[in-house]
Amino acid sequence: MTVALKAQVVIDSNVAVPMRDGVTLRADVWRPTADGRYPTLVYRTPYGKHQATAAFATARKAVARGYAVVLQDVRGRYASDGEFLPYQQEGRDGYDTIEWAAAQPWSNGAIGTFGLSYPGAVQWLAAIENPPSLKAMVPAMTFASPMQFWYSGGVWDGSWIDWITANIAGDRTKRLAGDTTLHRIAPWYFEWQQHPPYDPWWDWAELRDKYHRTSAAVLNLSGWHDDAYGPHGATNNFIGLVAARRDSPSRTALIMGPWTHGVPRMNRTTAGDREFGPAGVIDYDETVLRWMDHYVRGVDNGVAREKPVRVFVMGSNRWIEADAWPMPSLRLDTLLLRRPGASTRISASTRQVTDPHAGKAGAHDYRALANRSDIALFETAPLASDLTVVGAMRAELLVSVVDAPDVDIHVKVYDVAPDGTALNLMSPGLDVVRASYRNARSQRELLNPRRSYDIVLPDLLTANTFKKGHRIRVAVMTSFGPIFPGQSVTRVVVHHSDPYPFRLIMPTLPAQ
Numbered sequence: 001m002t003v004a005l006k007a008q009v010v011i012d013s014n015v016a017v018p019m020r021d022g023v024t025l026r027a028d029v030w031r032p033t034a035d036g037r038y039p040t041l042v043y044r045t046p047y048g049k050h051q052a053t054a055a056f057a058t059a060r061k062a063v064a065r066g067y068a069v070v071l072q073d074v075r076g077r078y079a080s081d082g083e084f085l086p087y088q089q090e091g092r093d094g095y096d097t098i099e100w101a102a103a104q105p106w107s108n109g110a111i112g113t114f115g116l117s118y119p120g121a122v123q124w125l126a127a128i129e130n131p132p133s134l135k136a137m138v139p140a141m142t143f144a145s146p147m148q149f150w151y152s153g154g155v156w157d158g159s160w161i162d163w164i165t166a167n168i169a170g171d172r173t174k175r176l177a178g179d180t181t182l183h184r185i186a187p188w189y190f191e192w193q194q195h196p197p198y199d200p201w202w203d204w205a206e207l208r209d210k211y212h213r214t215s216a217a218v219l220n221l222s223g224w225h226d227d228a229y230g231p232h233g234a235t236n237n238f239i240g241l242v243a244a245r246r247d248s249p250s251r252t253a254l255i256m257g258p259w260t261h262g263v264p265r266m267n268r269t270t271a272g273d274r275e276f277g278p279a280g281v282i283d284y285d286e287t288v289l290r291w292m293d294h295y296v297r298g299v300d301n302g303v304a305r306e307k308p309v310r311v312f313v314m315g316s317n318r319w320i321e322a323d324a325w326p327m328p329s330l331r332l333d334t335l336l337l338r339r340p341g342a343s344t345r346i347s348a349s350t351r352q353v354t355d356p357h358a359g360k361a362g363a364h365d366y367r368a369l370a371n372r373s374d375i376a377l378f379e380t381a382p383l384a385s386d387l388t389v390v391g392a393m394r395a396e397l398l399v400s401v402v403d404a405p406d407v408d409i410h411v412k413v414y415d416v417a418p419d420g421t422a423l424n425l426m427s428p429g430l431d432v433v434r435a436s437y438r439n440a441r442s443q444r445e446l447l448n449p450r451r452s453y454d455i456v457l458p459d460l461l462t463a464n465t466f467k468k469g470h471r472i473r474v475a476v477m478t479s480f481g482p483i484f485p486g487q488s489v490t491r492v493v494v495h496h497s498d499p500y501p502f503r504l505i506m507p508t509l510p511a512q
Contacts, residue, residue, distance in 0.1 A: 008033050009063045014079050017072065019096045026079040027072035027097070029106070030059045037108040038068040039296045040101050043115050044094060044122045046077045046084065047167060054263045058114060058285045065289060066297075070101050074122065078171055085188055086168075087121060087205060094126025102133035109133055112296040114288050116140035116221075116263065124207055124237070127214040134214070136295035138288045140221040141261055143229040144236035146205040147197055147440070152228060152429040153457070154197040154437025155408055158483045159227075164189060197434075198442040208236060211244035217251040217295035221287070223259030224314060224462055225271040225362045228429025230261065231461040235392075238309075238325055251295070251304075254325055256311040256463065257282060260361040272362020274423055277317045313388060314363075314425070315415065315465035320509075326391045330507040337378035337474055337504060342497035344376040345402075346476065366414055367422040369475055376476040376494045378502065379416070382469050391507040393460035397476070398452050398500040399435070402491035405446040406436045409492075410480050411457050413504070415464060416471040425462040428480050433457055452495065474504060 012029040019025060028049055031038060041062055043055045049071040059069040075093055076084025094113075102109045111133045113123040120142030127137060143149035150157060164186045172185045183190065195201040218241055222234035238254040245251070257264060258276040264284050269277055294303040307321035322328065369375055395411040410432045414422040436444040438455055447453060466472055476494050479486025496502040 009060060017097055017100050019075070019082075019093055023075060023082040025072055025075055025081065025093065025097065027070045029068060029070055029104075030063050031068040031106050032063055032066065036106070038066060038106060039110045039112070039292070040068045040070060040104075040107040041292060041296075042070045042072070042094075042098055042101055042111060042113045043119055044072045044074050044090070044097065044113075045115065045119045046074045046086070047118070048078045048171070049073050050078065055115065055119075058288060061285050062289060062292075065293070067292070068101075068104075068106050070097070072097055076175075084168075084172070086118075087125065088188075090122040091125040091129045091204075094122050095129040095131045098126060098131040098134050110135050110296050112136040112138075112292040114138045114140075114292075117142060117261065125205075127216055127218075128207065128210040130213050130215075134216045136217040136219075136292055138219045138221065138291055139237075140234075140263075141223070141226050141230040142233050143205075144207050144233040144240070146202040148232045148429070148459075149205070149229045150192060150202070151197045152484070153408075153433035154440075155432055155434045155484055156193070157429065158485065160189065160192075196442060196444075197437050198440055200442070208240055211237070211240040217291070219253050219255070219287070219291045221255045221257075223257045223261070223264070223271070224312070224425065224464075225258065225260045225427055227261045228427045231256065231426065232430060232459055235325060235461065242324070249304075250308065253291075253306075253308045254310070255282070255287070258312045258314050258317075270362070271314075272360060272364050274314065274363035276312070276314060279317050279319065280312050311390065311463050313390065313463045313465055315467060316386070316388065320390070320463075326507060327509075330390060330509060333506050333508045335380070335472065335504040335506060337502040338496050339376070339378055343493050343495045345491055345493050346374055346376045346478065361427065363423040363425070365421050366412075366424055366475075367416075367420050369477075370422070370473075374477070378474045378476075378496070380472045382418070382471055383466055385468050385511065386465055387472075388463075388465045388509040389506045390463045390509055391461065392458060393462065393507070394503075394505040395431075395455075395457040395460060395474075396503040396505070397455050398495040398502075399455055400452040400493045400495070401435070401447050401449055402493065403449070404487070404490040405448075406434065406444070406487060407447070407478055407490045407492050408432055408434050408484065408486050409455050409457075410475075410477045410484070411460070411504075412475045412477070412480075413460060413462070414473040414475065415466055416473045417467075418469050422473055425464050426460065428483050430459050430461055431457060432480070432484055452493075452500070472504075474502075 073080040075082040120139035123139040220234040222230035293299040
């Protein structure tokens, strides 16, 4: 069915898109009313193309700019045929969709892709298949590695059940004639759980060794309060592309804002309880389309001459730019974390270390954690001057366990204001490691209670100015429900004296 809208947009609904194995996917094609061959943007989603309101806004502006836009239901979802197998089919199906779009009479053969979260992941999974017509992409708020997506630091991410319930079960239940059992709705969920962290099975979703497979221009975008895989994905995908293209122009950029998971909105100036002000707002559609205008249409609009790295610093609420990531102007400052005594014993269970804010996006006030006896707290004196941290902080500590062969270690950093407000700087997930996976090996290395072990958390990603008079607070705990509820009751000793100090290594900007 073809519909002409008043805004000079023609929409062809449920256009058949054949895949290489004979399965038909369906897409809505938005295009200008005038006949012609247009550069084309592709957006693929499991959430229903008919209700992709954020993509509608981008599509409408793109058509007005002279693009055709393909909005497609992925395999096994809504209007598309086949069986839904999350992520694993998106490489081949994405390749076939891109090349199908390039061959249509309304396309000039130059393709760009856009979207965030799952619609961001499908771009990368297709790009590493190297479709020849793909010129540019803007994958936002998506992953770089399955080990910071399905797992975090060796710990299974408990939010997958929430994702299935909220986003997948409805359409699946209709297809299954009302069957609501999890084994029928999401059989692949149980297959995922059969493969432990760092199992080679996960290589199909690993991007970090595959950047050489695509020549597309890539704009990576995420927010400091995005789901933890987003900051890790955007920064690592940027670093990986630059390294893979060191002998040629990198044609990649990185934008990190103060946002939570989702399209940054022009009227949204908070992330949870933290105000970042109008300076942190961006025009998402314009950001996407400027990138496409240059790399898909060939417009000299200044994009290639801009600094490739642009990040928002919370606290001081300002943007900074650089030629590289990590930023070359940073210095590494080491904070030695101490408290009375040489070591501190903490314990937790699946019920103990839980906080009402733990599952909420954005920054929240965690001052109540200071009252808990099952958490080890370390804190600086009030700062004599502003201190700006940009990038991946690294926590190094020595621990020993008393009564269990394994334990999850969370190291959380808070910005504590003079009034006691203690704001988190990132979402749960970047700040946890399961001790048995401390060396990133598929074979667990269980702990001996008679030994102590070095634990390193290298990716505490943020950009934050700790203002004069504020304190830096670091909390060590063994669970953080409901997403990472921990294992069994475990007593842990955290050492924090010479010769085994607890270190927080911070990339800081020199005072200006």
